Amino acid sequence: MAKPGHAEIAGAGFGGLVAAIGLADRGWSVRVHERRHALHAEGYGIAIQDNMTLIFAALGILDETLAGGMEIDRRDSLKGNGEVVLSLKNGLGRYRISRRHIVSLLAKRAERSGVEIVTGSTVVDATPDGEIVLEGGETHRADLIIAADGINSVIRESLHLTARQVWQKEGGVRMVIPRLAEDIAIDTRDGTAMIEAWSEKRRILYCPNSQTEVYIILTCMERDTAGRATPVDVAAWHRSFPTMGPLLERLSRDTDWDECRWVRFQTIRLKRWSAGRVAILGDAAHAMPPYLGQGAGHAMMNGLGLAVAIDEAPNLAGALALWERRERPLTEHTQRWTRVYGSTIFLPEWLKSLAINAEKHIPWLANQYGRAAQHIPTGCDPA
Ligand SMILES: Cc1cc2nc3c(=O)[nH]c(=O)nc-3n(C[C@H](O)[C@H](O)[C@H](O)COP(=O)(O)OP(=O)(O)OC[C@H]3O[C@@H](n4cnc5c(N)ncnc54)[C@H](O)[C@@H]3O)c2cc1C
Numbered sequence: 134m135a136k137p138g139h140a141e142i143a144g145a146g147f148g149g150l151v152a153a154i155g156l157a158d159r160g161w162s163v164r165v166h167e168r169r170h171a172l173h174a175e176g177y178g179i180a181i182q183d184n185m186t187l188i189f190a191a192l193g194i195l196d197e198t199l200a201g202g203m204e205i206d207r208r209d210s211l212k213g214n215g216e217v218v219l220s221l222k223n224g225l226g227r228y229r230i231s232r233r234h235i236v237s238l239l240a241k242r243a244e245r246s247g248v249e250i251v252t253g254s255t256v257v258d259a260t261p262d263g264e265i266v267l268e269g270g271e272t273h274r275a276d277l278i279i280a281a282d283g284i285n286s287v288i289r290e291s292l293h294l295t296a297r298q299v300w301q302k303e304g305g306v307r308m309v310i311p312r313l314a315e316d317i318a319i320d321t322r323d324g325t326a327m328i329e330a331w332s333e334k335r336r337i338l339y340c341p342n343s344q345t346e347v348y349i350i351l352t353c354m355e356r357d358t359a360g361r362a363t364p365v366d367v368a369a370w371h372r373s374f375p376t377m378g379p380l381l382e383r384l385s386r387d388t389d390w391d392e393c394r395w396v397r398f399q400t401i402r403l404k405r406w407s408a409g410r411v412a413i414l415g416d417a418a419h420a421m422p423p424y425l426g427q428g429a430g431h432a433m434m435n436g437l438g439l440a441v442a443i444d445e446a447p448n449l450a451g452a453l454a455l456w457e458r459r460e461r462p463l464t465e466h467t468q469r470w471t472r473v474y475g476s477t478i479f480l481p482e483w484l485k486s487l488a489i490n491a492e493k494h495i496p497w498l499a500n501q502y503g504r505a506a507q508h509i510p511t512g513c514d515p516a
Contacts, residue, residue, distance in 0.1 A: 138276030148415025148432030149281030155440025174232035178348030180426030202230025206324025213332025215376035261409025286417030
Protein backbone atom coordinates (compact mmCIF):
# COMPACT_ATOMS: atom_id res chain seq x y z
CA MET A 134 0.00 0.00 0.00
CA ALA A 135 1.34 3.48 -0.91
CA LYS A 136 1.85 5.60 2.24
CA PRO A 137 -0.89 8.27 2.58
CA GLY A 138 0.38 11.73 1.69
CA HIS A 139 -1.04 15.08 0.63
CA ALA A 140 -3.29 15.62 -2.42
CA GLU A 141 -4.26 18.86 -4.14
CA ILE A 142 -7.35 18.59 -6.35
CA ALA A 143 -8.51 21.05 -9.03
CA GLY A 144 -12.31 21.06 -9.33
CA ALA A 145 -15.11 20.40 -6.83
CA GLY A 146 -17.38 18.57 -9.28
CA PHE A 147 -18.47 14.93 -9.16
CA GLY A 148 -15.03 13.48 -9.88
CA GLY A 149 -12.97 15.80 -7.68
CA LEU A 150 -15.22 15.45 -4.63
CA VAL A 151 -15.53 11.66 -4.78
CA ALA A 152 -11.75 11.29 -5.19
CA ALA A 153 -11.25 13.70 -2.27
CA ILE A 154 -13.53 11.63 -0.01
CA GLY A 155 -11.91 8.36 -1.14
CA LEU A 156 -8.42 9.63 -0.35
CA ALA A 157 -9.33 11.34 2.93
CA ASP A 158 -11.04 8.15 4.12
CA ARG A 159 -7.76 6.34 3.40
CA GLY A 160 -5.67 8.69 5.51
CA TRP A 161 -4.66 11.37 3.01
CA SER A 162 -4.77 15.09 3.69
CA VAL A 163 -6.71 16.66 0.83
CA ARG A 164 -7.35 20.20 -0.39
CA VAL A 165 -9.82 20.87 -3.22
CA HIS A 166 -9.66 24.09 -5.25
CA GLU A 167 -12.89 25.24 -6.87
CA ARG A 168 -12.72 28.23 -9.18
CA ARG A 169 -16.32 29.28 -8.54
CA HIS A 170 -17.08 31.35 -5.47
CA ALA A 171 -19.71 28.86 -4.34
CA LEU A 172 -20.24 25.18 -5.02
CA HIS A 173 -22.66 25.34 -7.89
CA ALA A 174 -22.91 22.34 -10.19
CA GLU A 175 -23.92 23.34 -13.68
CA GLY A 176 -26.97 21.98 -15.44
CA TYR A 177 -29.87 21.13 -13.11
CA GLY A 178 -30.75 17.41 -13.17
CA ILE A 179 -28.72 14.29 -13.56
CA ALA A 180 -29.70 10.71 -14.32
CA ILE A 181 -28.60 8.43 -11.50
CA GLN A 182 -28.18 4.80 -12.45
CA ASP A 183 -27.36 1.74 -10.39
CA ASN A 184 -23.57 2.14 -10.55
CA MET A 185 -23.91 5.64 -9.12
CA THR A 186 -26.24 4.57 -6.31
CA LEU A 187 -23.58 2.02 -5.29
CA ILE A 188 -21.09 4.86 -4.97
CA PHE A 189 -23.43 6.93 -2.83
CA ALA A 190 -24.03 3.84 -0.70
CA ALA A 191 -20.27 3.26 -0.34
CA LEU A 192 -19.92 6.89 0.82
CA GLY A 193 -22.84 6.49 3.24
CA ILE A 194 -25.02 9.18 1.62
CA LEU A 195 -27.45 7.14 -0.49
CA ASP A 196 -30.67 7.90 1.39
CA GLU A 197 -29.96 11.64 1.61
CA THR A 198 -29.06 11.73 -2.09
CA LEU A 199 -32.20 9.93 -3.26
CA ALA A 200 -34.36 12.04 -0.97
CA GLY A 201 -33.56 15.07 -3.17
CA GLY A 202 -34.79 13.56 -6.45
CA MET A 203 -37.38 11.46 -8.24
CA GLU A 204 -37.51 7.76 -8.94
CA ILE A 205 -38.19 7.26 -12.65
CA ASP A 206 -40.24 4.19 -13.53
CA ARG A 207 -40.25 4.21 -17.29
CA ARG A 208 -38.82 5.82 -20.40
CA ASP A 209 -41.17 6.56 -23.28
CA SER A 210 -39.48 7.10 -26.65
CA LEU A 211 -41.61 9.13 -29.02
CA LYS A 212 -41.64 10.10 -32.67
CA GLY A 213 -42.03 13.78 -33.51
CA ASN A 214 -45.79 13.28 -33.97
CA GLY A 215 -46.12 12.07 -30.38
CA GLU A 216 -46.52 8.35 -31.20
CA VAL A 217 -44.90 6.20 -28.51
CA VAL A 218 -42.40 3.89 -30.22
CA LEU A 219 -40.99 2.26 -27.09
CA SER A 220 -41.88 2.23 -23.40
CA LEU A 221 -39.21 0.72 -21.17
CA LYS A 222 -39.20 0.11 -17.42
CA ASN A 223 -36.20 1.82 -15.78
CA GLY A 224 -34.53 2.76 -19.06
CA LEU A 225 -31.54 5.11 -18.82
CA GLY A 226 -31.58 6.16 -15.20
CA ARG A 227 -33.55 4.98 -12.20
CA TYR A 228 -33.46 8.39 -10.55
CA ARG A 229 -33.22 11.99 -11.69
CA ILE A 230 -31.70 14.26 -9.07
CA SER A 231 -30.64 17.90 -8.87
CA ARG A 232 -26.91 18.29 -9.44
CA ARG A 233 -26.68 21.00 -6.82
CA HIS A 234 -28.19 18.68 -4.23
CA ILE A 235 -25.63 15.96 -5.04
CA VAL A 236 -22.62 18.28 -5.13
CA SER A 237 -23.65 19.89 -1.86
CA LEU A 238 -24.00 16.46 -0.18
CA LEU A 239 -20.64 15.31 -1.56
CA ALA A 240 -19.01 18.51 -0.30
CA LYS A 241 -20.47 18.09 3.20
CA ARG A 242 -19.38 14.44 3.22
CA ALA A 243 -15.88 15.48 2.12
CA GLU A 244 -15.66 18.08 4.87
CA ARG A 245 -16.75 15.48 7.44
CA SER A 246 -13.74 13.40 6.31
CA GLY A 247 -11.44 16.38 6.85
CA VAL A 248 -11.15 17.62 3.24
CA GLU A 249 -10.45 21.34 2.88
CA ILE A 250 -12.49 22.92 0.07
CA VAL A 251 -11.32 26.34 -1.09
CA THR A 252 -13.79 28.21 -3.31
CA GLY A 253 -12.78 31.08 -5.58
CA SER A 254 -9.45 29.30 -6.12
CA THR A 255 -8.46 28.69 -9.76
CA VAL A 256 -5.67 26.28 -10.64
CA VAL A 257 -3.77 27.47 -13.72
CA ASP A 258 -1.03 24.86 -13.97
CA ALA A 259 0.32 21.63 -12.51
CA THR A 260 3.66 19.94 -12.99
CA PRO A 261 4.44 16.20 -13.11
CA ASP A 262 6.79 16.60 -10.12
CA GLY A 263 3.86 17.65 -7.92
CA GLU A 264 3.40 21.42 -7.92
CA ILE A 265 0.17 23.30 -8.61
CA VAL A 266 0.04 26.96 -9.50
CA LEU A 267 -2.98 29.08 -8.60
CA GLU A 268 -4.19 32.19 -10.37
CA GLY A 269 -2.23 34.95 -8.67
CA GLY A 270 0.96 32.88 -8.60
CA GLU A 271 0.64 30.99 -5.29
CA THR A 272 2.09 27.45 -5.50
CA HIS A 273 1.50 24.28 -3.47
CA ARG A 274 3.38 20.99 -3.44
CA ALA A 275 1.64 17.63 -3.22
CA ASP A 276 2.33 13.91 -3.42
CA LEU A 277 -0.64 13.64 -5.80
CA ILE A 278 -2.43 16.24 -7.93
CA ILE A 279 -5.82 15.45 -9.40
CA ALA A 280 -7.04 17.48 -12.36
CA ALA A 281 -10.82 17.15 -12.07
CA ASP A 282 -11.29 20.53 -13.71
CA GLY A 283 -13.90 19.51 -16.25
CA ILE A 284 -14.20 19.37 -20.00
CA ASN A 285 -11.99 22.40 -20.68
CA SER A 286 -9.23 21.26 -18.31
CA VAL A 287 -6.28 23.65 -18.32
CA ILE A 288 -4.11 21.09 -16.56
CA ARG A 289 -4.72 18.44 -19.24
CA GLU A 290 -3.75 20.99 -21.88
CA SER A 291 -0.64 22.22 -20.06
CA LEU A 292 0.58 18.60 -19.83
CA HIS A 293 -0.17 17.95 -23.55
CA LEU A 294 -2.08 14.78 -22.70
CA THR A 295 -4.90 15.09 -25.24
CA ALA A 296 -4.80 12.39 -27.90
CA ARG A 297 -8.19 13.14 -29.50
CA GLN A 298 -10.69 15.92 -29.01
CA VAL A 299 -13.72 15.44 -31.24
CA TRP A 300 -16.21 18.27 -31.41
CA GLN A 301 -19.49 16.49 -32.16
CA LYS A 302 -21.85 17.87 -34.75
CA GLU A 303 -24.52 18.34 -32.12
CA GLY A 304 -25.01 19.79 -28.66
CA GLY A 305 -27.74 20.77 -26.25
CA VAL A 306 -29.25 23.18 -23.76
CA ARG A 307 -30.58 22.22 -20.34
CA MET A 308 -33.38 23.95 -18.47
CA VAL A 309 -35.80 23.47 -15.63
CA ILE A 310 -39.44 24.54 -15.28
CA PRO A 311 -42.05 24.14 -12.54
CA ARG A 312 -43.83 20.76 -12.46
CA LEU A 313 -47.54 21.30 -12.97
CA ALA A 314 -50.64 19.10 -12.66
CA GLU A 315 -50.36 18.29 -16.38
CA ASP A 316 -46.84 16.92 -15.81
CA ILE A 317 -48.02 14.81 -12.92
CA ALA A 318 -50.85 13.50 -15.13
CA ILE A 319 -48.26 12.03 -17.54
CA ASP A 320 -47.00 9.97 -14.65
CA THR A 321 -50.29 8.37 -13.77
CA ARG A 322 -49.77 5.52 -16.25
CA ASP A 323 -47.31 3.05 -14.77
CA GLY A 324 -45.20 5.42 -12.70
CA THR A 325 -43.03 8.49 -13.19
CA ALA A 326 -42.09 8.95 -16.83
CA MET A 327 -39.05 10.24 -18.63
CA ILE A 328 -39.87 11.14 -22.23
CA GLU A 329 -37.37 11.17 -25.06
CA ALA A 330 -38.75 12.46 -28.36
CA TRP A 331 -36.83 12.33 -31.64
CA SER A 332 -37.68 14.26 -34.80
CA GLU A 333 -35.48 15.22 -37.73
CA LYS A 334 -32.13 16.08 -36.15
CA ARG A 335 -33.70 17.37 -32.96
CA ARG A 336 -34.44 15.65 -29.67
CA ILE A 337 -36.36 16.64 -26.54
CA LEU A 338 -35.70 14.92 -23.24
CA TYR A 339 -38.26 15.60 -20.52
CA CYS A 340 -37.93 14.28 -16.98
CA PRO A 341 -39.21 15.22 -13.53
CA ASN A 342 -36.28 16.34 -11.39
CA SER A 343 -38.15 16.61 -8.09
CA GLN A 344 -41.76 16.83 -6.94
CA THR A 345 -41.78 20.47 -8.04
CA GLU A 346 -39.46 20.66 -11.07
CA VAL A 347 -39.22 19.20 -14.57
CA TYR A 348 -35.84 19.01 -16.27
CA ILE A 349 -35.65 19.39 -20.06
CA ILE A 350 -32.80 19.02 -22.55
CA LEU A 351 -33.10 20.10 -26.18
CA THR A 352 -30.42 18.68 -28.48
CA CYS A 353 -29.81 19.56 -32.11
CA MET A 354 -27.07 20.06 -34.69
CA GLU A 355 -24.58 22.85 -34.21
CA ARG A 356 -25.48 24.26 -37.63
CA ASP A 357 -29.20 24.37 -36.67
CA THR A 358 -29.23 28.05 -35.66
CA ALA A 359 -32.97 28.09 -34.92
CA GLY A 360 -32.69 24.87 -32.89
CA ARG A 361 -29.91 26.10 -30.67
CA ALA A 362 -31.29 29.59 -30.11
CA THR A 363 -31.81 30.66 -26.50
CA PRO A 364 -34.45 31.63 -25.49
CA VAL A 365 -36.00 28.70 -27.34
CA ASP A 366 -37.40 29.36 -30.83
CA VAL A 367 -40.87 27.97 -30.16
CA ALA A 368 -42.00 28.01 -33.80
CA ALA A 369 -38.92 26.11 -35.00
CA TRP A 370 -39.24 23.38 -32.36
CA HIS A 371 -43.02 23.21 -32.84
CA ARG A 372 -42.47 22.34 -36.51
CA SER A 373 -40.45 19.27 -35.43
CA PHE A 374 -42.73 18.36 -32.49
CA PRO A 375 -46.27 19.46 -33.41
CA THR A 376 -47.87 17.83 -30.34
CA MET A 377 -45.54 19.58 -27.89
CA GLY A 378 -46.68 23.17 -28.41
CA PRO A 379 -47.84 23.74 -24.81
CA LEU A 380 -44.56 22.40 -23.38
CA LEU A 381 -42.51 24.60 -25.72
CA GLU A 382 -44.57 27.66 -24.73
CA ARG A 383 -43.88 26.86 -21.10
CA LEU A 384 -40.15 26.52 -21.80
CA SER A 385 -40.13 29.90 -23.46
CA ARG A 386 -42.05 31.51 -20.59
CA ASP A 387 -40.79 29.76 -17.45
CA THR A 388 -37.08 29.14 -18.08
CA ASP A 389 -34.47 31.36 -16.46
CA TRP A 390 -32.59 31.98 -19.72
CA ASP A 391 -29.71 33.78 -17.97
CA GLU A 392 -28.81 30.36 -16.50
CA CYS A 393 -28.94 28.46 -19.81
CA ARG A 394 -26.44 28.11 -22.59
CA TRP A 395 -26.24 25.77 -25.53
CA VAL A 396 -23.10 23.61 -25.39
CA ARG A 397 -21.57 21.56 -28.17
CA PHE A 398 -20.84 17.97 -27.14
CA GLN A 399 -17.26 16.71 -27.17
CA THR A 400 -15.48 13.39 -26.93
CA ILE A 401 -12.04 13.52 -25.34
CA ARG A 402 -9.43 10.75 -25.21
CA LEU A 403 -6.04 11.09 -23.58
CA LYS A 404 -2.67 9.55 -24.43
CA ARG A 405 -2.63 8.41 -20.80
CA TRP A 406 -4.57 9.38 -17.70
CA SER A 407 -1.59 10.59 -15.70
CA ALA A 408 1.78 12.29 -15.95
CA GLY A 409 4.17 11.89 -13.01
CA ARG A 410 2.24 12.90 -9.89
CA VAL A 411 -0.76 14.30 -11.81
CA ALA A 412 -3.90 12.21 -12.48
CA ILE A 413 -6.54 13.50 -14.90
CA LEU A 414 -10.07 12.61 -13.83
CA GLY A 415 -13.65 12.88 -15.09
CA ASP A 416 -14.64 15.00 -18.09
CA ALA A 417 -11.08 16.36 -18.17
CA ALA A 418 -9.92 12.87 -19.17
CA HIS A 419 -12.90 11.37 -20.97
CA ALA A 420 -15.72 13.81 -21.80
CA MET A 421 -18.55 12.20 -23.77
CA PRO A 422 -21.93 13.18 -25.22
CA PRO A 423 -24.60 12.73 -22.54
CA TYR A 424 -27.03 10.31 -24.25
CA LEU A 425 -26.38 7.38 -21.88
CA GLY A 426 -26.30 9.64 -18.80
CA GLN A 427 -22.97 8.27 -17.56
CA GLY A 428 -20.47 11.17 -17.73
CA ALA A 429 -20.81 11.97 -14.03
CA GLY A 430 -21.09 8.25 -13.31
CA HIS A 431 -17.66 7.63 -14.79
CA ALA A 432 -16.22 10.72 -13.08
CA MET A 433 -17.39 9.35 -9.72
CA MET A 434 -16.45 5.71 -10.43
CA ASN A 435 -12.98 6.73 -11.55
CA GLY A 436 -12.59 9.09 -8.58
CA LEU A 437 -13.28 6.32 -6.09
CA GLY A 438 -11.31 3.82 -8.22
CA LEU A 439 -8.28 6.12 -8.05
CA ALA A 440 -8.37 6.25 -4.25
CA VAL A 441 -8.72 2.45 -4.04
CA ALA A 442 -5.84 1.85 -6.49
CA ILE A 443 -3.62 4.20 -4.49
CA ASP A 444 -4.48 2.27 -1.36
CA GLU A 445 -3.71 -1.08 -3.03
CA ALA A 446 -0.54 -0.44 -5.02
CA PRO A 447 2.96 -0.28 -3.49
CA ASN A 448 3.72 3.16 -4.95
CA LEU A 449 2.07 6.03 -6.81
CA ALA A 450 3.33 5.08 -10.28
CA GLY A 451 2.03 1.54 -9.83
CA ALA A 452 -1.29 2.86 -8.50
CA LEU A 453 -1.85 5.21 -11.44
CA ALA A 454 -1.05 2.43 -13.91
CA LEU A 455 -3.39 0.00 -12.10
CA TRP A 456 -6.14 2.62 -12.00
CA GLU A 457 -5.98 3.35 -15.71
CA ARG A 458 -5.78 -0.33 -16.63
CA ARG A 459 -8.80 -1.10 -14.47
CA GLU A 460 -11.11 1.84 -15.27
CA ARG A 461 -10.28 2.95 -18.79
CA PRO A 462 -11.78 0.09 -20.86
CA LEU A 463 -15.31 0.55 -19.47
CA THR A 464 -15.05 4.33 -19.75
CA GLU A 465 -14.12 4.07 -23.42
CA HIS A 466 -16.86 1.50 -23.97
CA THR A 467 -19.39 4.08 -22.71
CA GLN A 468 -17.81 6.80 -24.87
CA ARG A 469 -18.35 4.61 -27.94
CA TRP A 470 -21.88 3.48 -27.12
CA THR A 471 -23.17 6.89 -26.11
CA ARG A 472 -22.21 7.96 -29.64
CA VAL A 473 -24.04 4.99 -31.13
CA TYR A 474 -27.18 5.79 -29.10
CA GLY A 475 -26.99 9.49 -30.00
CA SER A 476 -26.58 8.67 -33.69
CA THR A 477 -30.31 7.94 -33.80
CA ILE A 478 -30.60 11.67 -34.46
CA PHE A 479 -28.92 11.27 -37.87
CA LEU A 480 -31.17 8.46 -39.12
CA PRO A 481 -34.05 8.97 -41.57
CA GLU A 482 -37.41 9.06 -39.80
CA TRP A 483 -38.48 5.52 -40.87
CA LEU A 484 -35.26 4.05 -39.50
CA LYS A 485 -35.40 5.98 -36.21
CA SER A 486 -38.32 3.91 -34.88
CA LEU A 487 -36.52 0.67 -35.78
CA ALA A 488 -33.31 1.87 -34.11
CA ILE A 489 -35.16 2.92 -30.95
CA ASN A 490 -36.97 -0.41 -30.77
CA ALA A 491 -33.83 -2.43 -31.38
CA GLU A 492 -32.88 -1.89 -27.75
CA LYS A 493 -35.95 -3.87 -26.64
CA HIS A 494 -35.55 -6.74 -29.08
CA ILE A 495 -31.78 -7.18 -29.07
CA PRO A 496 -30.62 -7.85 -25.50
CA TRP A 497 -26.99 -7.66 -26.64
CA LEU A 498 -27.55 -4.02 -27.68
CA ALA A 499 -29.32 -3.17 -24.42
CA ASN A 500 -26.34 -4.67 -22.57
CA GLN A 501 -23.89 -2.48 -24.46
CA TYR A 502 -25.90 0.62 -23.54
CA GLY A 503 -26.31 -0.53 -19.94
CA ARG A 504 -22.86 -1.92 -19.22
CA ALA A 505 -21.70 1.00 -17.06
CA ALA A 506 -25.03 1.15 -15.20
CA GLN A 507 -24.73 -2.58 -14.37
CA HIS A 508 -21.08 -2.32 -13.33
CA ILE A 509 -20.07 -2.65 -9.71
CA PRO A 510 -17.63 0.23 -9.26
CA THR A 511 -14.23 -0.39 -7.72
CA GLY A 512 -14.53 0.10 -3.97
CA CYS A 513 -18.28 -0.67 -3.84
CA ASP A 514 -20.22 -3.69 -2.63
CA PRO A 515 -22.99 -5.14 -4.78
CA ALA A 516 -26.42 -3.90 -3.65
C1 LIG B 1 -26.54 18.30 -21.62
C2 LIG B 1 -25.77 17.40 -20.67
C3 LIG B 1 -26.47 16.46 -19.90
C4 LIG B 1 -25.79 15.57 -19.07
N1 LIG B 1 -26.48 14.64 -18.36
C5 LIG B 1 -25.83 13.72 -17.60
C6 LIG B 1 -26.54 12.73 -16.85
O1 LIG B 1 -27.77 12.68 -16.86
N2 LIG B 1 -25.82 11.81 -16.13
C7 LIG B 1 -24.45 11.87 -16.08
O2 LIG B 1 -23.83 11.01 -15.41
N3 LIG B 1 -23.76 12.80 -16.76
C8 LIG B 1 -24.42 13.74 -17.51
N4 LIG B 1 -23.72 14.70 -18.17
C9 LIG B 1 -22.25 14.72 -18.08
C10 LIG B 1 -21.80 15.29 -16.74
O3 LIG B 1 -22.31 16.60 -16.58
C11 LIG B 1 -20.28 15.35 -16.69
O4 LIG B 1 -19.74 14.17 -17.18
C12 LIG B 1 -19.83 15.57 -15.24
O5 LIG B 1 -20.28 16.83 -14.77
C13 LIG B 1 -18.32 15.48 -15.15
O6 LIG B 1 -17.92 15.66 -13.83
P1 LIG B 1 -16.48 16.26 -13.50
O7 LIG B 1 -16.34 16.26 -12.03
O8 LIG B 1 -15.46 15.59 -14.33
O9 LIG B 1 -16.55 17.74 -14.08
P2 LIG B 1 -17.50 18.94 -13.69
O10 LIG B 1 -18.79 18.47 -13.15
O11 LIG B 1 -17.52 19.82 -14.90
O12 LIG B 1 -16.73 19.67 -12.52
C14 LIG B 1 -15.52 20.37 -12.75
C15 LIG B 1 -15.37 21.41 -11.65
O13 LIG B 1 -14.08 22.00 -11.77
C16 LIG B 1 -14.20 23.41 -11.63
N5 LIG B 1 -13.05 23.98 -12.35
C17 LIG B 1 -12.89 24.07 -13.68
N6 LIG B 1 -11.68 24.59 -13.98
C18 LIG B 1 -11.06 24.82 -12.79
C19 LIG B 1 -9.78 25.34 -12.43
N7 LIG B 1 -8.90 25.72 -13.36
N8 LIG B 1 -9.48 25.45 -11.11
C20 LIG B 1 -10.37 25.06 -10.15
N9 LIG B 1 -11.60 24.58 -10.44
C21 LIG B 1 -11.94 24.44 -11.74
C22 LIG B 1 -15.56 23.72 -12.24
O14 LIG B 1 -16.06 24.97 -11.80
C23 LIG B 1 -16.38 22.53 -11.76
O15 LIG B 1 -16.95 22.78 -10.48
C24 LIG B 1 -24.38 15.63 -18.99
C25 LIG B 1 -23.67 16.61 -19.71
C26 LIG B 1 -24.37 17.49 -20.54
C27 LIG B 1 -23.59 18.52 -21.32
